[in-house]
Amino acid sequence: MDELAAQAHALASSANGLDPTAFPSLRRLENDLVAATARLVSGAPSTVGAVTSGGTESCLLAVLAAREGRPDVAEPSMVLPSTVHAAFHKAARLFRVRPVVVPVDPVTFRADPDAMAAAIDDTTVLVVASAPSYAHGVIDPVAPVAAAAAARGVRMHVDACIGGWVLPYFRRLGTPVPEFGFGVEGVTSVSVDLHKYAYCPKGVSVLLHADAGLRRGHYFASADWPGYTMLNSTIQSTRSGGPLAAAWAVVQHLGDDGYLELARQTLAAVTAVADGIRSIDGLRLLAEPDSTLIALTADDDSFDLFTVADEMRVRGWYVQPQFAHGSSPVNLHLTVTPANRGGEEGFLADLAASVAAARETGPVTVDENVAAFVAALDPDALTGERFEGLLTAAGLGGGAGLPDRMAGINALLGAATPALRERLLREFLGMLYRPD
Structure with missing residues (x-):
């Protein structure tokens, strides 16, 4: 797939997505990718979208469109669960939309629908939920949060950058994945990264809107200068056609059956790793994984997880340390994909050895x-x-x-x-x- 993507990228890398009339092939590729993504998340015939450079740009544009859609609100705000991706805080800073951060359930780490509903007021232009959240890999209760937003006439965005492409296949494999896309009444936009579980090269993401009117706010046009009328569908102007072509080629090559099989492999790997962590003395899952992300933490204070991360690196593995935040203690974060499928036994053996080495070293202390x-x-x-x-x-x-x-x-x-x-x-x- 890497070779296929590289060949497709090379064919279109010099084409510019700035003007959709100059390179109609790029427009076709983008529309095809948007349509394929919409099908996965229960899009309707009215669903439209845009291909962006990554999940952060998709999230930025969702916030921008929501702000621009409410010009009557002088000081707009958005309601965010405390586990929302940092991209929304970046959007808050860039677009001057005040973040109203709502604590999540301290045990499940899922958004609290009642608290989210209570945080919505007359300044709210957007409510956000995750499918799943990055830090803990759990899916927020999208339906009640979306219902609360809809009751106040507020847009609802679902950040499915990680799960949007793989969770629908997990559902087909029998995993009880709740509906999180446009099948939920009140959801107005969804972001899905193709460079994650669609296995496309960086960086390709799709931002979907329930209809064209909702998308209009992140379009930019400028005719008040002596040059051409600038028209942009995303934050970027010049856009290489390479990522579009590479993504299109990969999606066409794998097809529905290919993605289902890769999801099957990933689900088996997630299950094996999670079960293995449960069997290692001193470790526990911080949350039951809803998708492909696993967060594990220490069950006692006889060792330090930061040392475990160092020991795993010595053994050839990278596990991502996450600092304590609110009710979430220091933990280690794993991302499971078909690329590391098959290494579960070795990973778990090295993880157990790393815990033993960290316990022998003792906890790290700061004077x-x-x-x-x-x-x-x-x-x-x-x-x-x-x-x-x-x-x-x-x-x-x-x-x-x-x-x-x-x-x-x-x-x-x-x-x-x-x-x-x-x-x-x-x-x-x-x-x-x-x-x-």
């Missing part, structure tokens, strides 16, 4: 004085030079990238406030991107 100092820092009051000193002290200085062992650094970052962590990592990013 109390250092933790207090970090907790008291005001990120807005510190200069760039001071931050460089902090990064160097934390082992992240010099622009050389990350060290092999991250447990100590992650423990220190975990002691920082989210605002300080954000500022530290922005400064770290700035240090990485400097020409020699």
Whole structure:
């Protein structure tokens, strides 16, 4: 599939999706991808969409369309579960839509429909749910949340960037996946990434709207200058036709039967990994996985998960550490795909060995004085030079990238406030991107 996608990409990479009349083949490819995506999430004949560069752009456009659709609201807001993808906070900052963050159920980590409904007011232009949420891999209760939004005349977006292409196939395989797309009354837009479980190259995502009127707000046109009338369906202007062609080729090649078989393999792998984690002393699933994402956490305090992540890296595996947030403790995040299918036995053996090694090492601790100092820092009051000193002290200085062992650094970052962590990592990013 990689070779097929690369060949298709090369054929269309020089074509420009800026003007749909200049390269009608690209328009055909896009319409085909939108139609295929809509079929999976119960789209109707009125369903329309746009192909974007990725899930973040799809989410940004959903927020922009909702804001532009309510010009009567001077200071618009959107209601978000606390587990929503950070792309919506990015949209809030870019488009000046105030985020109203609602805590999720502290045990299941799913959105609380009653709390979401109570948060909707006259300024709300959008309500969002996830299918699934990234951090915990669980599906929010879309139907009651959408009903609450519809009752107030508010748009409802479902972020199915991860699950939109694979969950319908899980349902066909007998997994009790609740309806999350346009089959739910009140859902007005859905985002689905094709570069995830449609196995297309980066970056291709689809943003769907229930009808063309809902999509209109993220279109951009500008005729008030001496050049051509600029017309954009997404945030981008110039768009290479390469990703479109590669995605179209992969979707056509795999077909419905191919995707069903890949879903079968993925589901078997998820089940095996989840069952294996349950059998490892000291670990537990943070939430029962609804899709292809697994979050695991420690069941006792005799070892440190950040050390487990380091030990897994030594053994050739990458597991993603996630910091504590609200009722969600420090955990490790896994993404299961057919690409790593077949390695479950080895992965679980190495995970058990990594836990044993971490238990022998003992928990990572941050000196109390250092933790207090970090907790008291005001990120807005510190200069760039001071931050460089902090990064160097934390082992992240010099622009050389990350060290092999991250447990100590992650423990220190975990002691920082989210605002300080954000500022530290922005400064770290700035240090990485400097020409020699």
